[in-house]
Amino acid sequence: MIGLITATLASGPARKALGLSLAALTIALFLLNLRRAGERAGRLAERLSISERTHEIQRKMLDAASRRPADRDALVERLRDGQF
Secondary structure, three states, rough: OOOHHHHHHHHHHHHHHHHHHHHHHHHHHHHHHHHHHHHHHHHHHHHHHHHHHHHHHHHHHHHHHHOOOHHHHHHHHHHOOOOO
């Protein structure tokens, strides 16, 4: 049995077919890996944009909190002056 397989693989056309099939398999696996890497890069880019948007909102909230009135009297004064 093993001798038959070895004899078959030793022939020219069988070796050529085996080499071509291995090359095709290698190329297919390479393309699948590229696709997966592209999907991963897309997810990371989306996560980065969401993170940047969240940080921008947080910066705006902190800026607004830093400009708020210190107490109720200051709030009333701002409302009377029309600065709110």
